[in-house]
Amino acid sequence: MTAAETWPPLREELRGLEPYGAPQLSLEQAPVQLNVNENPYGPSEACAAAIARAVGEAASSLNRYPDREFVALRGALAAYLNASGGSDVTPDMVWAANGSNEVMLQLLQAFGGPGRRALSFAPTYSMYPEYARDTITEWVVGHREHDFTLDLDHARSLVEEVGPSVVLLPSPNNPTGTALPHDAIGVLCEAAGDGLVVVDEAYGEFRRTDTPSALELLPSHRNLVVTRTMSKAFALAGGRLGYLAADPAIADAIRVVRLPYHLSAVTQAAALAALGHADELLARVDDLRAERDATVDWLRARGLTVADSDANFVLFGTFADRHAVWQGLLDRGVLIRETGPAGWLRVSIGTPVEMGQFRTALTEVMEEL
Numbered sequence: 230m231t232a233a234e235t236w237p238p239l240r241e242e243l244r245g246l247e248p249y250g251a252p253q254l255s256l257e258q259a260p261v262q263l264n265v266n267e268n269p270y271g272p273s274e275a276c277a278a279a280i281a282r283a284v285g286e287a288a289s290s291l292n293r294y295p296d297r298e299f300v301a302l303r304g305a306l307a308a309y310l311n312a313s314g315g316s317d318v319t320p321d322m323v324w325a326a327n328g329s330n331e332v333m334l335q336l337l338q339a340f341g342g343p344g345r346r347a348l349s350f351a352p353t354y355s356m357y358p359e360y361a362r363d364t365i366t367e368w369v370v371g372h373r374e375h376d377f378t379l380d381l382d383h384a385r386s387l388v389e390e391v392g393p394s395v396v397l398l399p400s401p402n403n404p405t406g407t408a409l410p411h412d413a414i415g416v417l418c419e420a421a422g423d424g425l426v427v428v429d430e431a432y433g434e435f436r437r438t439d440t441p442s443a444l445e446l447l448p449s450h451r452n453l454v455v456t457r458t459m460s461k462a463f464a465l466a467g468g469r470l471g472y473l474a475a476d477p478a479i480a481d482a483i484r485v486v487r488l489p490y491h492l493s494a495v496t497q498a499a500a501l502a503a504l505g506h507a508d509e510l511l512a513r514v515d516d517l518r519a520e521r522d523a524t525v526d527w528l529r530a531r532g533l534t535v536a537d538s539d540a541n542f543v544l545f546g547t548f549a550d551r552h553a554v555w556q557g558l559l560d561r562g563v564l565i566r567e568t569g570p571a572g573w574l575r576v577s578i579g580t581p582v583e584m585g586q587f588r589t590a591l592t593e594v595m596e597e598l
């Protein structure tokens with residue numbers, strides 16, 4: 230190799246790779262942004278003012294490092310979880326970081342690594358193999374059925390055969406929207422032995438009512454980890470706060486790999502203030518669920534195939550040239566996501582007005598196909 234080919238001296242397996250991320254366009258370029266599963270409703274004025282006040286108070290002591298153990302925030306997160314599906318979640322069972330992506334990376338740093346394996350079932354969240362790659366953990370992937378559900382026999386035997394240190398099980402799954410039933414989680418926790426089973430509930434609050442949170446299963450499986458985020462239902466993607474609930478020994482072990490003071494005083498203050506307005510921030514979840522169900526019905530009525538969704542997005546298709554459909558929508562100011570298996574597209578649920586614009590644009594694009 231010439232010097233030019235080896236500079237900078239990146240790890241061999243990282244050479245030529247693109248950083249993960251959907252196209253990030255300005256509102257002028259794409260006025261209707263339905264591509265990264267954000268909550269379309271921002272914080273209320275009262276909530277934004279409370280966050281600003283809290284951050285203002287933190288500002289006067291920014292010469293000091295923040296509370297490394299974020300005790301107040303852990304307490305508030307535990308209380309929130311107990312009020313929303315958990316029971317007896319104590320602050321020492323909670324861990325938080327800058328988004329649930331960082332939480333899961335830390336899990337792999339602590340529990341994965343060379344000679345260990347991480348496992349999930351595709352199609353699934355495309356960051357999972359990146360956590361594995363970045364922590365030099367072997368990545369093993371099983372499959373999902375045609376309707377994107379898990380075949381429990383396949384999942385159980387793969388877990389038993391592979392012996393993963395970490396199983397990543399999103400519920401609901403991204404990009405398909407598929408939630409996991411409780412019995413499947415329980416069976417896979419048993420099959421994993423001492424391996425961790427991470428149920429990624431980034432979209433948990435959007436589930437249809439018949440699938441409860443995996444938080445309920447924490448008392449019966451010490452290897453179960455439930456991760457959550459404030460980025461989606463909680464309408465705080467810009468705040469970067471993700472967290473988990475698990476056995477205190479698991480939360481404690483992560484402290485070994487976290488960087489000191491990883492959660493800034495500004496982040497802690499903003500998240501705490503937002504938790505004080507939880508009801509308000511979550512108030513639109515029912516509206517978003519209803520809009521999602523209406524979107525699924527509308528797409529099906531257009532003759533499209535649509536995955537059942539328990540999340541705030543919908544995977545639909547299939548198109549011979551999905552890129553042309555994506556581009557046609559973007560040309561009309563509607564940005565969605567070109568992701569998932571070949572031929573499928575994913576749209577995040579926006580406001581009723583935004584979804585109307587999406588429907589109009591898609592109707593036009595499909596007439597041109």
Ligand code: PMP
Pocket residue numbers: 265266327328329330331354399402403429431457458459460466470471
């Ligand atoms: N898990 C899943 C399944 C996701 O789709 C996302 C975000 N797209 C995340 C975790 C991470 O979100 P955040 O880091 O904002 O908490």
